[in-house]
Amino acid sequence: MHEQESFNWINLIPGVEHLPNHVVHAALVAGLMIITMGLARFSLNRELKKEHAGIIPPATLTYRNFFEILAEKLYGLCEQVMGPHEAKIFYPFIGTLFCFIFFANLIGAIPGFTPPTENLNTTLAFGAFVFLYYNIQGIIAQGPLGHIKHFFGPTLSWSLCWLAPLMFVIEIVSHVFRPVSLGLRLRGNIMGDHVVHGVFSNLVPIGLPVIFLGLGVFVAFIQAFVFSLMTMVYISLSTAQDH
Secondary structure (H helix, E strand, O other), X not given: OOOOOOOOHHHHOOOOOOOOXXXXXXXXXXXXXXXXXXXXXXXXXXXXXXXXXXXXXXXXXXXXXXXXHHHHHXXXXXXXXXXXXXXXXXXXXXXXXXXXXXXXXXXXXXXXOOOHHHOHHHHHHHHHHHHHHHHHHHHHHHHHHHHHHHHHOOOOOHHXXXXXXXXXXXXXXXXXXXXXXXXXXXXXXXXXXXXXHHHHHHHOOOOHHHHHHHHHHHHHHHHHHHHHHHHHHHHHHHHXXXX
């Protein structure tokens, strides 16, 4: 909880001043992502029309190259965690989730903006969405009965079948708390970073805040990375075929 409301650029926009800040900022991030993807697609299509386009990348780091490097590294991580076949299927979802959370975190580093991931409603919504997604994918991959079998763990063997009811309860509780843990972890770290930056900015307004801005960018990346990594693990576990 903040003791006082800080200045926010969103409040200057007519018609949205009464809307919750986290909703408006989330919509802003989504809009910026759509614009960025549109510009990237336009730039790529224009270059593909040129001779030998795409064979030799630009020698310097450009706006598009940055996202290409980020996408390549994230795809490599998906292959390591989920396997080559699953990475091709789920990478669009993982990549979109990572970018949205990263930029939602990062917007808080701009003075006058509040990261939507600082609000518990946003982060719990992310967690609930991931929870529904990996369970739906598990049902699609293995069918309803096959997916439910996961909740019994390895106890369906002859010698351990008496543990099945206990394992079922433990697995259900574990799955229920997954979206909560995802949401609380993300919100807690982003809110903590924002509070620390605000405190030190008030104490030493010149010079020192730059250090915490850099730390904020690092925290924004790490939290998006951790959230995406845990999502990969949950999807992989839910869609894995038991042997």
